[in-house]
Amino acid sequence: MLAEDEEIGSGQGRTATPADVAEQIKSGIVSGRFAPGQRLIESDLTGDLKVGRSKIREAFRILAGEGLIEIVANRGALVRRHSREDLLSMGRAREVLEGLAARMAAETPLSDDQRGRLRDLQARMDAAEEANEIRTYDTLNQAYHRAIVEFAGNPYVAELIEKVRVPLLGLRLPNGFSAATLEQSNEGHRFITHAILAGAPEAAEAAMRAHVRSGNATTASLPDEVFR
Amino acid sequence: MLAEDEEIGSGQGRTATPADVAEQIKSGIVSGRFAPGQRLIESDLTGDLKVGRSKIREAFRILAGEGLIEIVANRGALVRRHSREDLLSMGRAREVLEGLAARMAAETPLSDDQRGRLRDLQARMDAAEEANEIRTYDTLNQAYHRAIVEFAGNPYVAELIEKVRVPLLGLRLPNGFSAATLEQSNEGHRFITHAILAGAPEAAEAAMRAHVRSGNATTASLPDEVFR
DNA sequence: ATGGTTCATATTGTCAACAAAATTCGGGAT
């Protein structure tokens, strides 16, 4: 995982690298402090982050590569705005990529530790579903998907998924899951978990694709206020 | 050494932007003029391209985002080296992404013009196969895949595919296709073309996935000298 | 008011100089 110094947060022990700066700006974007369409002024950022303009500039390039901002000539960086259609287009890519991850996870002979982690996550999601703890479930859900991608062992797939997943975090979801969608979501998880543990790639991919597709359908029916 | 700068693809008489610079360096990488693992020295590039170091630097960030180079702290930019395993990992992602593109192309009601283009490309590939014109077939093959992605109308899928396709161009293939693989490749194309024109998403995706998978198998069996 | 023009300001684009770090090279000891 991450390592070394880093020193996240507001302070900085070592001098911040452009990657660090990018991370700071990124958190500002997903948290909504920087609104979509907003123009990011270099001189403002230098004041806030206490770094020179060239670092901000390189950080912009990094973020543009990740798709979080758009750089337009002589006008600088704009926080990228994603329409509902955009989210759905990404959703389709996410469907096949996460499907592939599930397939590869099922193809791989998992270690006992990995199998245990998967079972544990599933059990905790079941518990959260039972107790209707939406917030907890949401966190576990993310960890679950991340675990499967990790088990798939394909860094490129992981990177591509990250790219189409980040914009979702920017949505302002009042309560990510309703009781009904939560139950449906976890039903999908149980199928996927079973298929992966059984070493059934075909079934795992199909189940994951159906699961993500169902999530996309939910996204499609969200009210406009959610998209910002 | 290379000639002058100025007038790149979208050629305007203006001074080169960092994106233009990135394009120049990129062509140097895919052409093999810059070998994998090679360190790109900023001052060398400034001499060749006649631009300041800051532009080179931002170009590096762009290329790092596209996965062509790796930036390591205090050591600058290295041309990224892709092992056979890397290519195969990307190949799997490419399989599902191009499969999705084929599916979406089949879902979309294509215009007469689009249907014509597809048929034309297929006809010309058939002719090239007949005449065993490998070089021509290779060019048409690329145009064909590009057209399908275009027809799919999903810019995010297009972008992701581009990312896992570029490293393939860096391989030194003496003659991309042998007679046998060419025939197998075009057989796949005919299936895909038929499915898309028939508006059969399921079949189109399946055919494309099989097609890409078969190409990956070919990649897997290439001799080491091809990877550089 | 409305629309358009000019000028002042704000912001980005670029470069060149300097600082910090890494690499290379040579010398000396074993």
Add this chain to the structure above:
DNA sequence: ATCCCGAATTTTGTTGACAATATGAACCAT
């Protein structure tokens, strides 16, 4: 010879100044 150490050189990191462009305000004519 081989290894290690340290200076000289190369290369990257960072800053600040200046130029080019865009933005916004004030002004004028209708």
